[in-house]
Amino acid sequence: KQDKRSRIPAKDQKPVRIYYLGGLNEIGKNMTLFECGDDMFIVDCGLAFPDDDMLGVDLVIPDFTFVERNKDKIRGVVLTHGHEDHIGSLPYLLKQINVPVYGTRLTLGLVEGKLREHGILNKAKLNVIHPGDVVQMGCMSVEAIHVNHSIPDAVAFAIRTPSGTIVMTGDFKIDCTPIQGEMIDLARFAELGKEGVLALMADSTNAERPGYTKSERSVGESFDALFKKAEHRRIIIATFASNVHRVQQIIDAAVHYGRKVAVSGRSMVNVVNIGMELGYLSVPDGVLVDIDVLNRYPKDQVVIITTGSQGEPMSALTRMAMSDHRKVVVGPDDYIIISANPIPGNEKTVGHVVNELMKHGCEVVYEKMYEVHVSGHACQEELKIMLGIVKPKFFIPVHGEQKHLHKHMVLAKGMGIPADHILISEIGKVVELTPNSMKVVGTVPAGRVLVDGLGVGDVGSIVLRDRKHLAEDGLIVVVASIDAESGFVVSGPDIVSRGFVYVRESEMLMDDAKRLVRRVLEDCADKNVREWGTIKNRVREDLSRLLYERTKRSPMILPIIMEV
């Protein structure tokens, strides 16, 4: 503490603590909490989409237990950009703690839509920030720095703390020829690096990929070539709704080739409206037409921009492929471009949509060879540039699964950062930084909270386990009434099955099952076994054994026995 070289007065050297509430060992639900003394603030509040084993779950949000416990300390939430994995859980958070929210214009534009849907927009305290702005968060402050990404208006943060400066890149890439706005503000990152950066937390999404991510502009060149190839056909392009620059390039190509543009899919319509309203999309008058009147124009004079680039079952493109879209019927006169790569896990659904479109006779462009998509995240060479100019003392890779974080660590080691100055953290871990040290000092509650319909957190592991059981082997309900006095069967046993077998084709099995249950119940009555739990367990066990022997399946068995 009495170190003379230190220029920070000892009393201000409160350590800073970083709480990871999401975004590590996953790509999704990013949420990080910073603490210094009595002050806290949150960076991002995203959601994740459910895994295959979370049957029936709509979305996944972070566990807010730790936030609620500390609600009085929290000075606000700052947002890096408007992707769902960074803003999607904000409505759920603000319902718990209504703190000020800071974000760039487009980010807050997208947030507003969400808060309106949740009926809490009028209460929210939204504050627009611009790159260069500094937001004070008690004894810490947050400066926004312009970065490139697959959505406009994305920012990184330089977080000033008594222990030193922490740089958080947010999601970023280096695009030297962006569609709109400036190239990432590398100069600012470099300045910070020269001043001295205590720690860097950087986007690991593409840490497995060598080289550079191509400029968004290269996609425009592909569009130009493909619009030519489309000739007399209608063009349908599916992409991510939030990729406003991609949409701009489609519109530019349409204008260039004299085509009208119609928009399909709820989220695409929403983003195009917000983008135009806020000036992020420039569309000449008369270019946009309603999808209802599209058929008035010849095929070679229209482009449809649509959702569904991931083969999502309810999306516009999937509906077109399944002949289930109310406005658009596809056929050999359609030239379809899927301007996106499948997110891992979606390869099969995307492939399915491509197959179905081809069966209608459409030509479908979906391969990498045409470069109809570029990533929004930095590849290895860009990550090395970031590490090289920020020159952090400590490094924490974030925004990735273990394999991404691990590769990012290997890159950082290659750049000369000592292994013990790099930390792969985990959700729930608390990392403490002082001017000279980085260490894990504890854990706090963190994890995933499942949202199903209106229910937040009411679907847990038991409910999911039951759903899985029902999904795999179905259900047998055994019903019987027994006499309250004697315990003998008065009516039934009847058997109702769902998701097990076709009952009509399994009458013999069902008859045997009924006989078995009757025997069990009579045996219990004879032996004067009157304990409900015992009787039900015996029915369940004996019936389960019979069904497994005969079918090698283990349906859920619900014995319902009524006393009359």
Add this chain to the structure above:
Amino acid sequence: KQDKRSRIPAKDQKPVRIYYLGGLNEIGKNMTLFECGDDMFIVDCGLAFPDDDMLGVDLVIPDFTFVERNKDKIRGVVLTHGHEDHIGSLPYLLKQINVPVYGTRLTLGLVEGKLREHGILNKAKLNVIHPGDVVQMGCMSVEAIHVNHSIPDAVAFAIRTPSGTIVMTGDFKIDCTPIQGEMIDLARFAELGKEGVLALMADSTNAERPGYTKSERSVGESFDALFKKAEHRRIIIATFASNVHRVQQIIDAAVHYGRKVAVSGRSMVNVVNIGMELGYLSVPDGVLVDIDVLNRYPKDQVVIITTGSQGEPMSALTRMAMSDHRKVVVGPDDYIIISANPIPGNEKTVGHVVNELMKHGCEVVYEKMYEVHVSGHACQEELKIMLGIVKPKFFIPVHGEQKHLHKHMVLAKGMGIPADHILISEIGKVVELTPNSMKVVGTVPAGRVLVDGLGVGDVGSIVLRDRKHLAEDGLIVVVASIDAESGFVVSGPDIVSRGFVYVRESEMLMDDAKRLVRRVLEDCADKNVREWGTIKNRVREDLSRLLYERTKRSPMILPIIMEV
């Protein structure tokens, strides 16, 4: 019929018909039936793995309706090779029609194991064939031709019919430096081409991929480099069990570096045993050790060959990753190579296994950059060579989804085959070939039959629909007894739920639900509604509305009302 140029006597010009019972618009359950006059035979009888929406289903086999209808005409089954998508349904077929089976030695070796499991090996009529052998099938004959693939002993077929020769490539690639045996017999294909080939049916799996598939030998070179890098660590390699040549190369590398080899995973043990028995795998004495005694050797002297390259939940590698393997505990001393690419749909599970292994501190090699895997299927340049030397009059791309078949068609057009001489067929379609024509002449029953446990075909669309409903929203059982005379409630209503919400945390909702049901039942009694269906429907509708309003979920509702 009187065409003088024809050298085939008119009376023999019976058309040949091809019935596609599987393998089109899918990669899986390949099965093709040839008919000429009163003779029929089948090529391959494979299975498919269930899609995500086939909840609880174990595997999918072709619909044998058409085969059973024609059982007296069927002269036999010929098999191209021993992959599951070509032999997996054979036991189910032979249980219906016990016809002779023809296949190469390894193929039949694998078939024997399956038939033994199904208890029908002693009855089966298995006949070993070698490349060059001709099997007579009534008025048709089948000649086997050696090809390269990711399993040894794969063959193509030249099918002689009165209408002309049909070449079926089976699964193939062109490997000029195979690990064992010869390069694909291109000379024989070329001879047939010179004689004149009526139609070609060729493997479309890799029709989307430009260039050539690399030789299996290139993987060996990667292994050599990686074994060096592994240094003092234990090496664990996951690959497809059936890829005997891959296993051979691992063993060769192990011998070279003085390591013992242990085998983990049921199917891997099975294939290694069959491979050694039949002479497809050569393992020097003392190299193989039992996995139980592996810990007696230092880490740098062992290699484990394991299943699980697709992240299959129950596989050996996944168990190692989840700390659930009884014999192998992984950690920082393990160097793990996943020698396979994820099959579309498996990217996420493979990624998950990689992440978990890395959390244990293992180094995991899984990227394409190391070339630890090559495909077993021909890429575009190889497909063009096959088309170019066989020079078929008609072309039918097979073994692929629509997008693969379509690309293969585009390649064939580029080679000069007229569009009307190319047919993308479908399961159930009947294609008729005469010396001068190819056309679709009808359809027959075809599709997928689901196998769940011992049940073959007893899980259909209704059962699956119920499983999906149960999986997504769970179940509510409503139980009540009503008086047989008056219709009034005697006991209940009670509510049992599974997979819906935690009942303990939703007591108010459950109480409201019970009140609602009681009201509905009393109302029915008052109005003298005594029809069971009507009463149950009212309970279902009213309760469903309440639950949806309160939770935005729609569980399956089973009203069980007993009269006493």
